[in-house]
Amino acid sequence: MHPAFSIIVFTTLSGLGYGLAAVLGLGLLDASTLSVKLAHIGALAMIAAGLLASTLHLGNPQRAWRALSQWRSSWLSREGVMAIASFVPLTVTAWFAIVEGRHLAVAGLAGTLMCGATVYCTAMIYGSLRSIQAWNTGLTPLCYLLFAAAGGFLLASVAGYSSGSRGPVCAAIAILFVVAAWICKQKWWTRLRTLAPFSTPESATGLGHIGHVRLFERPHVNENYLTREMGFKVARKHALKLSRLAILSGGLAPVLLLLVAILAGGSAAVPAAVLAVFCYALGLVVERWLFFAEARHAVMTYYEG
């Protein structure tokens, strides 16, 4: 699948934003401090930016509101509905934190749950597609949820350390989620790379009873919408290298940096946690790029030998 820039930005940013908002909703951090107030604003900004980026790839964005209507059958519609609905508890929680400096437990928890549901819907847009076998597994939403939680606790540890309370707790939980997320992702990758294709040129043409089926000629000499959108391929050796890079930058580096923050504490903690967030975000972008680039669409059985 073609790794569209707007979709990578959208899933990465909104994942981090929802993660942070969900952690803030738990009320672990001291809502009266400036850094926690800023964290609330930051979470909302990341979510909003991510959602705006997601409308960039639409052919007719002026009608985007229509996407809220088909929540009965469509995960994309459900995601839109949840994204907008979750703004209610999130802005209420943020308002109380910023203006009154206190945490509103009910709205906070509702926000946490709705953030989780939104990320789940996002993941299921991909996870529910049978035509893209790599995505069509329960591991897809699990990875998205774990990555969002890991990102949320990482960002929360920055807020915690700079507000002077609960930094180490957040950092410790972040380490757990980062490790869990990459273990899950490794499972996802192993599945992808050992997958027997669900659809084959034989099943796609129904000519398997005669013999081995091979594409002789494409319909047209040039590329078309389908081959551009779904025919993206990344060389296997690069995919392996990139996935290792993603684990190093998004997994190993943040864990080590958070350990430094926990053990050294003091003035070293904030910069270490900030650096951990940057490394993690970089790893996540690579992971998301691969998520698209490595996934093979069934239609390619009609376009490749």
Add this chain to the structure above:
Amino acid sequence: MTSLPSLPTPKKLGLVIDLDVCVGCHACVISCKEWNTGGYGAALSDQDPYGADVSGTFLNRIHTFEVVPEGGQVIGEAGEARIVHFPKSCLHCEDAPCVTVCPTGASYKRAEDGIVLVDESKCIGCGLCAWSCAYGAREMDLAAGVMKKCTLCVDRIYNETLKEVDRVPSCVRTCPANARHFGDLGDASSEVSRMVAERGGYDLMPEQGTRPTNKYLPPRPRKPLAASAGSAVLAENTHDAKGFFAWLDGMLDRI
């Protein structure tokens, strides 16, 4: 509404495509584009139409496959490779994933005859339906920003201003080899259903669980090339030569 019709549709209009007959001429590709660019919804645009990198929106495309029998690399040993031209347009699936994924309600399946259509005034051009279709039957029109797909020529088949003989899809009407047939696959006595029963018509990618309405008829078994090659082999072999040719054969052997 992007929920599928709750009951099986009373009619299942669709195409039956005969892979034994298709000669790969692409006439249906062109007639489809010609009819549909001026008919239902936005025109089917081309990008860079006179340049080197021309591409455009098509609702029907012909692929060509080579089928090589097991151990059949050497001609005559185990049958031989054959070329199959393979037309492909929307299959108007009964469990159409392209319909249920649509967030706007633009994609729908008609309850009366099962035709899958896009209401372009609702389509936001998100492309998710094209992702969900394993067959590659949907293409985004890059000029209009809306999703295009085979309409089963809904603006022809019910069109009483056309002569009766023309009330079939454009591709069916055009095919010079008669490889495309249109009819109600929900009616077991229809001509298309009988064809499917007689010839063993089948679904593409049944494993995708989409239950396509369109059916494909397999190429008929063919006499192996080696069996028709008798005369060619004879030319190398003079055992049966008689009369003048026997004398000539003998003379030439002696030279």
